[in-house]
Amino acid sequence: MTDTDKLELSEKPITNRRTFLKTIAGVGLLSATPQSLLSSDTDDLLLKKFSDTGERLPVIGMGTWITFNVGNNIQTRNQRTQVLGTFFKLGGGLVDSSPMYGSAEEVLGYALDRLGRPQPSLFSATKVWTPFASRGEWQIEESHKLWGLQQFDLYQIHNLVAWEHHLQTLQQHKHEGAIRYIGVTTSHGRRHQELEQIIQTQPIDFVQLTYNILDREVERRLLPAAIEKGVAVIANRPFQGGDLFFKLARKPLPKWAGDIDCQNWAGFFLKFVVSHHAITCAIPATSQVEHMIENMGALRGKLPDSKTRKRMADYVASL
Amino acid sequence: MLELLQFSLSDMVMYSRQTYIEMMGLYNQAIWPTQVPAMALALWLLYIVLNPGRQSIRVVFLGLGVAWLWSGLVFHMRHYSSINWAAPAFGYLFAVQGFLLIAVGCFPKAPVWKAPRKWLVWVNQALFIMAVLVYPLACLLEGRTPMQLELFALTPAPTLIATFALLLFVDGHWRYWLVLIPVLWSFISGSFSWELELLEAYAVFTALLVWLMNVGSEVFRLNMRKAK
Numbered sequence: 001m002t003d004t005d006k007l008e009l010s011e012k013p014i015t016n017r018r019t020f021l022k023t024i025a026g027v028g029l030l031s032a033t034p035q036s037l038l039s040s041d042t043d044d045l046l047l048k049k050f051s052d053t054g055e056r057l058p059v060i061g062m063g064t065w066i067t068f069n070v071g072n073n074i075q076t077r078n079q080r081t082q083v084l085g086t087f088f089k090l091g092g093g094l095v096d097s098s099p100m101y102g103s104a105e106e107v108l109g110y111a112l113d114r115l116g117r118p119q120p121s122l123f124s125a126t127k128v129w130t131p132f133a134s135r136g137e138w139q140i141e142e143s144h145k146l147w148g149l150q151q152f153d154l155y156q157i158h159n160l161v162a163w164e165h166h167l168q169t170l171q172q173h174k175h176e177g178a179i180r181y182i183g184v185t186t187s188h189g190r191r192h193q194e195l196e197q198i199i200q201t202q203p204i205d206f207v208q209l210t211y212n213i214l215d216r217e218v219e220r221r222l223l224p225a226a227i228e229k230g231v232a233v234i235a236n237r238p239f240q241g242g243d244l245f246f247k248l249a250r251k252p253l254p255k256w257a258g259d260i261d262c263q264n265w266a267g268f269f270l271k272f273v274v275s276h277h278a279i280t281c282a283i284p285a286t287s288q289v290e291h292m293i294e295n296m297g298a299l300r301g302k303l304p305d306s307k308t309r310k311r312m313a314d315y316v317a318s319l
Numbered sequence: 320m321l322e323l324l325q326f327s328l329s330d331m332v333m334y335s336r337q338t339y340i341e342m343m344g345l346y347n348q349a350i351w352p353t354q355v356p357a358m359a360l361a362l363w364l365l366y367i368v369l370n371p372g373r374q375s376i377r378v379v380f381l382g383l384g385v386a387w388l389w390s391g392l393v394f395h396m397r398h399y400s401s402i403n404w405a406a407p408a409f410g411y412l413f414a415v416q417g418f419l420l421i422a423v424g425c426f427p428k429a430p431v432w433k434a435p436r437k438w439l440v441w442v443n444q445a446l447f448i449m450a451v452l453v454y455p456l457a458c459l460l461e462g463r464t465p466m467q468l469e470l471f472a473l474t475p476a477p478t479l480i481a482t483f484a485l486l487l488f489v490d491g492h493w494r495y496w497l498v499l500i501p502v503l504w505s506f507i508s509g510s511f512s513w514e515l516e517l518l519e520a521y522a523v524f525t526a527l528l529v530w531l532m533n534v535g536s537e538v539f540r541l542n543m544r545k546a547k
Binding site for chain 2: 065066067069070071072073076099100101102103188287
């Protein structure tokens, strides 16, 4: 049993700061968490503008791949509710999921019910991924039901699957007001040429791609294309699916990491990602409250400038 | 549809090892006390395999058919589907295999035990013992609780291994039709388990390998006989 499994699972929604602090104090996280991270003030959050309306997003979002696919296990669902509650309490906004992620959307709906609706900072993002064009409408309807939302902030086409057809469908939904923004996604560096063409030619608001301190191929063409077209960018796999920790967790964090307010590797990796001026937000996934607290540390403090970014990349490459 | 080929195996494993094991625990709780008759069936079939008789082979086919049906209709469709959207499709595959085994068990002309070489009998019996006793207990080595174990007739892996054991032990070309779904499932479940670092991968691939080696040796002997 992990520490997070020992959390006292409240029957009531976690709606206030006191309940939250009590919860994490119960697992000994409070004493280990810098006071600045526990601030629920939104004044000091790192936000990025992503649309012509001036709307802004916190630079750290949340993914749900694997972590929120826990099926019908109520105990684990409640624990994930704590993870989501921590995310919101620490200023998080964008939550990303997909029908491809098993029960993740259903578990998110459950967690949102428990936390209390509406969550004012939630920026809901999901995907359509069926290869059968005719199933797209059905899948979109299902996602609305599972999340328990009338309107999605962002609807994306998962890994470009049947994108020509789904794009038409999503535009129709956007026109009707069921969707605010449209995006396309890819991961693991796949189909970049096609993605670039879509960025250049199609009316999309967001693009999601893999970007982290070791996987930087998108810096050459995709990120410049996104800047040129005014398309917001979500970075998935900011920890390279956890591999960055396996490779580097035992290596020392450089002393100068403190200059950019990084106390741990998670903050170091995330700040590298979100400091690229094309990146709107990164979406690390976690199943642990303590890891969520670490991730959300990157939502505050200084961001590295281009000189420091180079230093960060060089340091990681040297390890 | 071809676009789905861009996804790698790790893209399709959408749950963690812990989630899978916990799902198994919830499943066992939900079906309790079905484990009791399932174990009784397992031991009965094991007794028959250790003491094969002409008519008793029907019982093994029928028992395995029920095991495939249960694993498909209850495990895959009602429980595994909570964490894997592909599980209902797996359920249909298992149901087809279950009906095929039951059909063979009910066929007027009963299948016959092969009279293979003695070492093959031992391999067959060892594989069956692995399916009903060794594999379920070995799951404890993964840190599972007794409630999270995978039992013969109730879960796919031990049912699959027992089926390979049975199909080593009978004669006739029709058995190649009966092995199509087990071979397909070996690749699916073995690959998923490999990604999740579960013992199931080793157990399933061992059973598949034993079966393939047996087929290979049969083909070799046949060719040798023709050459003479």
